[in-house]
Amino acid sequence: MITVLANPQRFLAFSRVAAPTLGAIAVLLAVAGLWTGFSVPDDYQQGATVRLMFIHVPADFTGMLAYACLAGSAFFGLVFRHSLADAAAKAVAPLGAGFTFLGLVTGAFWGRPMWGAWWVWDARLTSFLILFLLYVGYMALQAAIDDETKAARASGILALVGAVNLPIIHYSVVWWNSLHQGETIFAAGGSKAAPVYLWPLGLMAFAYLFCFGALWMARIRGEIWRRRAGALAVQGAR
């Protein structure tokens, strides 16, 4: 599928239909997720604030997935020297940073009633903040180099170097004594969360996923059109 979509013309034709479709599905899933989220009973320990889980957890997971997409696009751009991969990497960075920021903020709102602190410097939160800083560094580097191709390659190398952070974030609750919730959903021996909470969480997770897909495709389209407009401007200036 990736090689089929590698042709920019075919990608534009595909995403013209796919992006709005994914967006519509995302809206439906989000509505369903929020509806079930508000109708599940309160948690015996956390009360009503457990519902923040349905916004916080998918945001965190999407932020990490976006970085994996960034590293993957960067890899394709560096190895196969494909400009669409470069465009995809440039497009996903602000999206990923946005989801990561959302995760940090909603996590703080959840932590205040639960832990009594807006922020703690434990392994999971710190490594997640570093993920956000890696996005910022990527975007800063790409903005600072004038030549677009060189900028894409240089920041691609940076993205690959920073990808080492992803397993650290994921396993931080296993490797360190963390205040953050440990492995719950995919824990060995079955999920430790109550099944009634898994439905809204799953719906919201897919909603975020489809939303991310739709927005990413829209941003890649924008990037393609911007490059074409730039090329036309250069041609017209002659």
Added chain:
Amino acid sequence: MRGFATLLRREIALAWSSGGGPLMALAFNACAVTLLPLAAGASLDKLKLLAPGFSWVALALASLLSLERLFERDYEDGALDLLALGPLPLELVAAAKCLAQWLCTGLPLALFAPIAVTALGADPRLIPLTFLCSAIGGLGFAFVGGIGAAVSLGARAGGVLIAVIVLPLFTPLAIFGGGAIMGLAEGLDWTSGLLFLSAYSLVWVALGPFAMAWACRNALS
């Protein structure tokens, strides 16, 4: 090997010649360490708790100083083009530059770190571990910093950009290095921190030159 040795000698000579490079980093470290008691109050009991951590922060920031000139100087006057075309692979060129950076900046800073940590009130029995962690951490700072320097060749914003790129990658060095020294200070396990610090530094000694060479070739193309 002779080419590597020659390049290493050249880098060390350049580092010492242009305004006494290592001495600048040492002076910066001394000034940074001085700022802590001025800002946080001079009570040694309070400073003792922060001493290992803050000396690592000062070490990280001082290592950032000479990163900008690591590749930029040769890139601007064309020497990097010649080095890229020469018999020595660009990966070894990058490794030589980072090794020279460590020998000229990292090791002097590592020698100064025990002084800094003791001046901030820490127990003198921390001195051997502080030197060891700072030396190994300095290797990590040099090679990870080199990646940041190579990747921002040709960029406009220079020094601060390299800092923004590189500081997130410095964090494991700070966590494990500072953690090891704090562990010894509090009588807890310090060996695992030292081992993870060494592992992280050595991983980037091994992989960093490849990333740096890739970035240099990209900038030169």
